[in-house]
Amino acid sequence: EDSYQLFSNIILDPPSLSDKQRSTKRSWRAMKLLIDDMKAGSSSLINGTTANLLAKEIFVSLERPEINILHVRTLLEALLEAHPSPVISACCAGGKEGMERHLGPLLSPKTSSQTLPTVTNIVLYGCLGKQGKASAEQTFQQQATKKNIELSPGSRRKFVRVLSDWSVLARLIHCITSHEKENPSIGEDVCETILTIVECLGYPEKKPVQEQSNNASSSSSSSSSNIGEENLLAPLGQQSWWDPLVGMLDGDNTSNAAKVAATRIMMGIFTLATGRSTRIRKVNTIMTDATEKNYDGELNNNEVIEAANKNQPNENKLLEWGLTCKIHESLVGHLPELIHALLRGLNSSGREGEEGATQYFVRGNSPENDVVGVPHPGRCRIVPFTSWRLHVVTLLAEILTYNGGVEENNNMDNNNVKKKKNDKTHDDANKTLRLLAMNVVMELKLPPNDNKELISENEDNSTNPWPFLCDWIFEYPENALYHCQFIRLFKAICIEHHEVS
Numbered sequence: 001e002d003s004y005q006l007f008s009n010i011i012l013d014p015p016s017l018s019d020k021q022r023s024t025k026r027s028w029r030a031m032k033l034l035i036d037d038m039k040a041g042s043s044s045l046i047n048g049t050t051a052n053l054l055a056k057e058i059f060v061s062l063e064r065p066e067i068n069i070l071h072v073r074t075l076l077e078a079l080l081e082a083h084p085s086p087v088i089s090a091c092c093a094g095g096k097e098g099m100e101r102h103l104g105p106l107l108s109p110k111t112s113s114q115t116l117p118t119v120t121n122i123v124l125y126g127c128l129g130k131q132g133k134a135s136a137e138q139t140f141q142q143q144a145t146k147k148n149i150e151l152s153p154g155s156r157r158k159f160v161r162v163l164s165d166w167s168v169l170a171r172l173i174h175c176i177t178s179h180e181k182e183n184p185s186i187g188e189d190v191c192e193t194i195l196t197i198v199e200c201l202g203y204p205e206k207k208p209v210q211e212q213s214n215n216a217s218s219s220s221s222s223s224s225s226n227i228g229e230e231n232l233l234a235p236l237g238q239q240s241w242w243d244p245l246v247g248m249l250d251g252d253n254t255s256n257a258a259k260v261a262a263t264r265i266m267m268g269i270f271t272l273a274t275g276r277s278t279r280i281r282k283v284n285t286i287m288t289d290a291t292e293k294n295y296d297g298e299l300n301n302n303e304v305i306e307a308a309n310k311n312q313p314n315e316n317k318l319l320e321w322g323l324t325c326k327i328h329e330s331l332v333g334h335l336p337e338l339i340h341a342l343l344r345g346l347n348s349s350g351r352e353g354e355e356g357a358t359q360y361f362v363r364g365n366s367p368e369n370d371v372v373g374v375p376h377p378g379r380c381r382i383v384p385f386t387s388w389r390l391h392v393v394t395l396l397a398e399i400l401t402y403n404g405g406v407e408e409n410n411n412m413d414n415n416n417v418k419k420k421k422n423d424k425t426h427d428d429a430n431k432t433l434r435l436l437a438m439n440v441v442m443e444l445k446l447p448p449n450d451n452k453e454l455i456s457e458n459e460d461n462s463t464n465p466w467p468f469l470c471d472w473i474f475e476y477p478e479n480a481l482y483h484c485q486f487i488r489l490f491k492a493i494c495i496e497h498h499e500v501s
Contacts, residue, residue, distance in 0.1 A: 024068055031071045038082040051083035055090035062105035062115075069114050077118055080125060085151055088126045092162040099166040109182045112175055116189045123168065124200050125151070126159035127229055153227060160228040169194065169235055173244050173265075180258050187261025195268045195279065198236070201229045202272055202318040203280050230321040236269060237326025239333050246334050249341035249392070256386065263391030270331060270398055273324040275316050324404065325433065331399055332437045336444060336462040342392045343468055385476055390485070396465075397488040399437050434496060441465065442500045466501060 017025070034054075037044050046054065058076050061067055080087045091102050103122070106115040125131060129151040172190050179186045235241040248254045248262040271277035318324055331338075444464040469486060476482055493501040 023066070027068045027071045031075050034075060035078045038078055044082075046079075046083065048083060048086050051079060052086035052090050055079060055087045056093070056102065059090070059102035059105060062111055063108070069111050073115050073118050077121060080118075080121060081131070084125050084131075085155060087122070088151060088155055088159050091122060091126065092159045095162055096165045099162050103166070103168075107171055107175055109179045112179055112186060113183045113189065116193050120193050120196050123163065123197055126156060126163065127201055127227065127232065128204065129153070129156050129227075156227050160232055164228070164231045164234075167235065168232070169197075170241060173241075176258055176261060177244060177248070180255060184255060184257055187258045191261045191264045191268070194265055195272070198233065198269055198272050198318075199277075199279050201233060202316065204315065204317065229317070230323070233318070233321070233323060236273075237323050237330060239330040242266070242330050242334055246337045246341070249388070250337060250344065256388065259386075259388040260391070263388045263395065266331070267391050267395045267398065270327055270395065273316075273318045273327045274398070274402060275319070276398070328399065328402055328433060328437075331395070332440055335396075335399070335437065335440050338392055338396065339441070339444065339465045340462040342389055342396075343463060343465060385472075385479055385482065390479075390481055393469075393482060393485045393489075397485045397492070400434070400441070401488055401492045402433060402437070404433060434492070435498070438493060438496065438498045438501055442498075 034046070038046055055076070058072055058079070062069070062072060076087075092099060094101065103119065105111060106119050121131070172194055175190050176187045245262040245266055248258050268277065268279075272279065316324075318327075442464065444462050446464045447467055469489065472479075472482065473486060
């Protein structure tokens with residue numbers, strides 16, 4: 001009786017809704033109707049022509065203040081999955097101006113917090129010709145049953161060319177600097193978007209072994225087709241693209257979240273370029289768990305194929321396009337600015353007149369009172385090390401330990417590896433890259449012992465970081481993460497026998 005009374009009251013005496021609530025419900029119903037219609041297949045009212053028009057209307061409507069961003073984003077993602085070619089054509093219609101008119105609203109301060117995943121899907125679909133996801137977001141079942149509607153090479157080539165002219169990577173970086181006040185967490189979303197794009201384009205998905213053996217000739221011809229993805233990622237090799245990221249670290253008004261995002265982007269891109277990133281090994285881990293767990297001894301045909309796929313080396317397109325050395329060169333050019341930002345605000349207690357980052361007391365005594373309780377550890381943190389500084393130290397270790405020969409060997413067969421090992425010119429070039437970064441660091445002036453305000457006043461000239469890096473071992477005795485990176489740095493200069501360092 002209570003249930004009957006409850007439902008009858010809802011039908012006969014519905015609650016009053018405001019105009020905004022009523023429009024939101026109407027928007028949700030329309031979205032569901034359109035999505036259900038797309039799933040109808042051949043009987044759907046939305047075909048290629050109507051999908052192109054609908055996509056253009058969605059892009060333009062994002063600037064209207066009364067729309068529901070979540071509903072529009074959901075509808076756009078469903079439209080992209082059902083009719084990818086019309087949506088990609090609608091994005092690049094009109095060239096660079098059309099891309100600004102269509103994709104620009106997705107990166108506005110009002111919508112970027114919700115639409116950045118949609119931007120990632122559109123960029124990857126247009127560049128790869130099929131649905132692409134970062135390896136960290138994929139599961140074994142998704143990789144086996146993923147549905148792909150491939151685009152033609154001509155459509156992909158046009159989309160990549162227009163997207164390169166529009167400078168999508170630079171616009172994503174601009175979102176952090178311009179939208180930080182409206183959305184403090186925008187940096188993390190932009191970081192994941194950029195790293196996902198670089199990972200999926202730099203490490204394209206391998207074809208299954210069975211498909212490669214059955215279609216050897218067709219696969220070789222299709223792989224040789226040039227779409228132009230290297231032009232889209234070419235700005236990563238230019239020093240000017242890294243300027244805004246380095247500028248965030250040295251800015252007084254930059255939040256800690258933006259600094260963490262900037263350092264994650266720099267470290268993530270460089271590790272992807274060198275092949276050391278854990279993101280590209282996520283797929284292999286998933287396949288290993290799926291093929292080696294809960295089996296009695298035999299694998300079926302599909303499982304054998306997947307096990308063979310996981311043993312194939314990852315193909316680093318960034319290294320093939322020559323972007324790895326260019327990115328390393330750009331970061332080496334920014335080493336003085338990175339070191340200045342790293343040392344700024346962290347003074348060493350080993351110098352006269354400076355307050356250290358850690359104050360020490362007698363173990364068991366509290367520095368303020370003698371309240372009985374948990375014994376005091378004997379030290380008190382004054383200046384936190386912060387995660388973004390740890391990222392900068394890790395990036396410094398990656399730059400100083402970079403060896404092109406090691407990463408290239410992971411992407412070549414045994415004959416090429418032996419040939420590279422016997423190539424003295426190639427080894428000397430890699431050695432020059434490593435020594436170049438160490439020499440740039442040692443060109444910085446050593447700090448004088450009696451300078452009390454070294455980092456605060458010395459705005460123009462950076463300081464040699466090695467005295468501070470050594471002092472921080474004792475300033476932060478509990479920071480094992482920093483200690484691991486210091487060991488990498490110290491090991492690098494010992495292996496290279498860099499006497500000046």
